[in-house]
Amino acid sequence: MGTTVFERQRPAASVIRHALADTAHSVFWRDDLPPDLLPDRPPLTGTHRADLVIVGAGYTGLWTALLASERDPGAKIVVVEAQRVGWAASGRNGGFCEASLTHGHENGMARWPKEMPTLDRLGLANLDAIEASEAQYGMDFHFERTGQFAPAIEPHQVEWLREWAAEGEEGVVFLDRAEAQASVHSPTYLAAVWEKNACGMLHPARLAAELARVCEERGVEIFERTRVTDLETPGPTGVSVVTEAGRVDAARAVLATNVFPSLIKRNRLMTVPVYDYVLMTEPLTDAQLASIGWGDRQGIGDMANQFHYYRISKDNRILFGGYDAIYHYGRKVRPEYENRPQTWETLANHFFTTFPQLEGLRFTHQWAGAIDTSTQFTAFFGTARDRRVAYAAGFTGLGVGSTRFAGDVMLDLLDGVSTERTELEMVRKRPLPFPPEPAAAMGINATRWSLDRADHNLGKRNLLLKTLDALGLGFDS
Incomplete structure (x- = not known):
């Protein structure tokens, strides 16, 4: 087996110790919110009635509430959240807002090739709508339509980039080594593709x-610290969301619980939680910024199976995450899984291999979160309880943009209308479930080991990965 650039060009251990010496285990994005954007909403008590009740106040639930309030401005809409608004993946991710609804073009082509022109068009329209929503609703979430930069960091990846650029997608530009390093000054870059139109950065x-x-300004009620314990449909119409201290009786419900166990029993095996880890630096000085270039501020994701993603924040910090994707036996989401010092040390090593000129920079924040992974690596949709309940889950790390699309899909499904969205095979068909334990842990961890081996063997996939690809279960981290 060969080595990767991160093994060939390791920074000194003292650089890593210095960078991580005072790092807080805390989510930078939430720490960065002004107090007026963190109101303390009450828990739900007693019985409430609504036209639509939504379980989960992350992106999926909140976009659905906002879009529902536009479709029916007089509707009574209630959102219940077990923790705080945006507490889970919606407040912890890297802020890459991609047009893709299919976890990238390659994954979409492998599963729904005939639909990809439609999916690409709908995805770009969805991204345009998210960008326009800042002005439309008077929001500020630091949106920048930067595109995304994909560098090759090993020689065998250069040909992958050439093949990608040769497909002729609009806005996709191939950069040779000199051009890639002129754009972003990393000695690890051997070439790159810049996908200019299909991604934005946000907070x-x-x-x-x-x-x-904005939802509350439009009359939506949001209750925090309200854990749902049951979903009842005892009569011929309506649905009841039961909580620890009350209930919401509604005509319809949306389940936007994503990585957490579904209230629909048949969906319990449809996703698994995979933990992702992130570092955030202190703000860079003008001299440090000049040393790395990156003037176009693109989001960056390299070409390895165990890939890194990184971006610049509005105040010129660098977020650096990815590589390790950790599954824990039993499908549990637990706070202790968020603390993994060995992964943050690995990320710090890889950061200074990527940008050795930033030696001396410190990390201020380190955190983690669980990704809701499905076997098709993008969201699946459906209804239950005689179409009184709609759900979406399984975004697999690319949900920042596609959660808005999911809101429209679920509202279409509840309305029982046939639209371009609901006729998509991606929407109509369920992916395969994950197996129960212990098979799930054995399969996921064997796949992760195989992906690491491929990165150390010129990208060559072993028999397990080839079999998974043939079954439509191929995966990268």
Whole structure:
């Protein structure tokens, strides 16, 4: 087996110790919110009645509430959240808002090739709508339509980029080594593709907080610290969401619980939680910024199976995450899984291999969160309880943009209308479930090991990965 650039060009251990010495285990995006965007909403008590009740106040639930309030301005809409608005993945992610509804073009082509022109068009329209929503609703979530930059960091990846650029997608530009390093000054870059139109950067927690604020201005009620314990449909119509201290009786319900166990029993095996880890630096000085270039401020994701993603925030910090994707036996979401010092040390090593000129820079924040992974690596949709309940889950790390699309899909499904969205095979068909334990842990961890081996073997996929690809279960981290 060969080595990767991160093993060939390791920074000194003293650089890593210095960078991580005073790092807080805390989510930067939430710490960065002004107090007026973090109101303390009450828990739900007693019995409430609504036209639509939504479980979950992340992006999926909040976009659905906002879009529902536009479709029927007089509707009574209630959102219940077990923690705080944007507490989970919606407040912890990297802030990459992609047009893709299919976890990238390659994944979409492997599963729904005939639909990809439609999916690409709908995805770009969805991204345009998110960008326009700042002005439309008076929101500020630091949106920048930067595009995304994909560097090759190993020689075998250069040909992958050439093949990608040769497909002729609009806005996709191939950069050779000199051009790539002129754009972003990393000695690890051997070439790059810049996908200019299909991605924006935003402030994740501000998006969730601003969506909640606008929803409340439109009459939506949001209850925090309200854990749902049951979903009841005892009569011929309506649905009841039962909480620890009350209930909401409604005509219809939307389940936007994503990584957390579904209230629909048949969906319990449809997703698994995979933990992702992130570092955030202190703000860069003007001299440090000049040393790395990056004037176009693109989001960056490299070409490895175990890839890194990184971006610049509005105040010129660098977020650096990815690589390790950790599954814990039993499908549990637990706070202790968020603390993994060895992964943050690995990320810090890889950061200074990527940008050795930033030696001396410190990390201020380190955190983690669980990704709701499905076997098709993008969201699945459906209804239950005689079409009184709609759900979407399984975004697999690319939900920042597609959660808005999911809101429209679920509202279409509840309305029982046939639209371009609901006729998509991606929407109509359910993916395969994950197996129960212990098979799930064995399969996921064997796949992760195989992906690491591929990165150390010129990208060559072993028999397990080839079999998964043939079954439509191929995966990268």
